[in-house]
Amino acid sequence: MIFKNLSRLNEIGANCYLVDTGTFKIVLDSGLHPKQEGAEALPAHDELEYDSVDAIILTHSHLDHTGTIPVLMKNQPRAKLYLTPPTAALADALLHNSVNVMQSKREELGILEYPLYGHRELDTLQERWEHLDYNCRLKLADDVHITFYNAGHVLGSCGVLVEANDHRLFYTGDIQFTDQCLIKGAEFPTQGVDTLVVETTRGAAPRRADYTRPQEEEAFCEAIKSALQKGGSVLVPVFAMGKTQEVLAMIHRFKSEGKLPEKTPVFIGGLSTKMTLIFDDFGDTMYRSDEDFHIIEDMGLKISSKKKKRKPIVYQKQAIFALSSGMMTEKTVSNQFARTFINNPKNSLLFVGYADPLSPGGILKEAEQGDRITLDPNENDVLFDCTRENFDFSGHSTRDEIFEYIEKLSPKTAFLVHGDLDASQWFSDKIKDTLPATTPIIPAPRKDYPLQ
Numbered sequence: 001m002i003f004k005n006l007s008r009l010n011e012i013g014a015n016c017y018l019v020d021t022g023t024f025k026i027v028l029d030s031g032l033h034p035k036q037e038g039a040e041a042l043p044a045h046d047e048l049e050y051d052s053v054d055a056i057i058l059t060h061s062h063l064d065h066t067g068t069i070p071v072l073m074k075n076q077p078r079a080k081l082y083l084t085p086p087t088a089a090l091a092d093a094l095l096h097n098s099v100n101v102m103q104s105k106r107e108e109l110g111i112l113e114y115p116l117y118g119h120r121e122l123d124t125l126q127e128r129w130e131h132l133d134y135n136c137r138l139k140l141a142d143d144v145h146i147t148f149y150n151a152g153h154v155l156g157s158c159g160v161l162v163e164a165n166d167h168r169l170f171y172t173g174d175i176q177f178t179d180q181c182l183i184k185g186a187e188f189p190t191q192g193v194d195t196l197v198v199e200t201t202r203g204a205a206p207r208r209a210d211y212t213r214p215q216e217e218e219a220f221c222e223a224i225k226s227a228l229q230k231g232g233s234v235l236v237p238v239f240a241m242g243k244t245q246e247v248l249a250m251i252h253r254f255k256s257e258g259k260l261p262e263k264t265p266v267f268i269g270g271l272s273t274k275m276t277l278i279f280d281d282f283g284d285t286m287y288r289s290d291e292d293f294h295i296i297e298d299m300g301l302k303i304s305s306k307k308k309k310r311k312p313i314v315y316q317k318q319a320i321f322a323l324s325s326g327m328m329t330e331k332t333v334s335n336q337f338a339r340t341f342i343n344n345p346k347n348s349l350l351f352v353g354y355a356d357p358l359s360p361g362g363i364l365k366e367a368e369q370g371d372r373i374t375l376d377p378n379e380n381d382v383l384f385d386c387t388r389e390n391f392d393f394s395g396h397s398t399r400d401e402i403f404e405y406i407e408k409l410s411p412k413t414a415f416l417v418h419g420d421l422d423a424s425q426w427f428s429d430k431i432k433d434t435l436p437a438t439t440p441i442i443p444a445p446r447k448d449y450p451l452q
């Protein structure tokens, strides 16, 4: 059996990995690089001959894992795609949205490769999507089986166990071991794995020692309350899928516990609405911590009908705006809304997750009151005069939690992926220092690693 990293660099980019049993080729994830454009944004698909792949597995719907699945499927016409039912629903919506984004980039930036696939093509490719639930062992070929395990990262996310030739390889995808409001924490195999392929996102970013999730939620609630009491409003920049729904679920809980005024209006917009409807479709499934909660209905959120043109989101005082994108990228709802929001000292800007340091969100996360901020290089700067606080509700486990898992599992080999080099290196050093039975490898792109 051979393992090969098909991501172009050791980083969180276009995730893609190959497992070759000798007679059966499986590709794990096929992402789109979040910061590159055109051909540079694709994984090293050129390592895969046309029609040579037998099966493709998708761990979850985030675009750094999903974004080039349609491109891969076009070049691998007999491969089926295996994924959980919620991942299928979310990936369908995100990939169709991605076609629209690529179309506008083609027009605005002249990227002629875009769109990499079209709406109709996407629908046709879905005939080869095969749903698989957690904890169900599926035979793909003689002596090749796969099983999905809940990864706790976003709705539908899984880690996958590949069993072939008496070898057991477990690929974690992105992991969160701690329960979130909507999603239960990861439930991974704890023994019998020879090769582990594990994410290392937070390897270079230790969390403060006194952090607890309940305290962080309390502080977030207090921050909202204090802005409302001043007569201001709250803007929470969030990713449309996952973080939006998690923030909504928290706000709902604060309200039902009497910590926030019941009548405080909550606004979401654009793609977030579509994504939230999908979360509610899966509200009755086993994947959520609170099985009876339906976000749109139970929170009384008003959503615009598809036929009517969506109204722009208008500021009002003493309200909560959970708007995408999380990094406040130019031309997104949160970026445009911020223009008339961050200059009001009564308001509060509350971050709940990661933002690239160079993105408008990343700049605002570090900004001081009184700074002038470039939200969009094509528009005037804006005075930053509101309160700002940063919270940690990451969908990724801390490095210590993931290391603990590696220690418990004690695989022969641990491939360290989905992290910048310094992040993967932290895991490598720690394994070398303390786990003599495990060999850590930061897999060089395009290189064959035989598995024993």
Ligand SMILES: [Zn+2]
Binding pocket: 060, 062, 153, 174
């Ligand atoms: Zn992810």
Ligand SMILES: [Zn+2]
Binding pocket: 012, 062, 064, 065, 174, 418
């Ligand atoms: Zn990821």
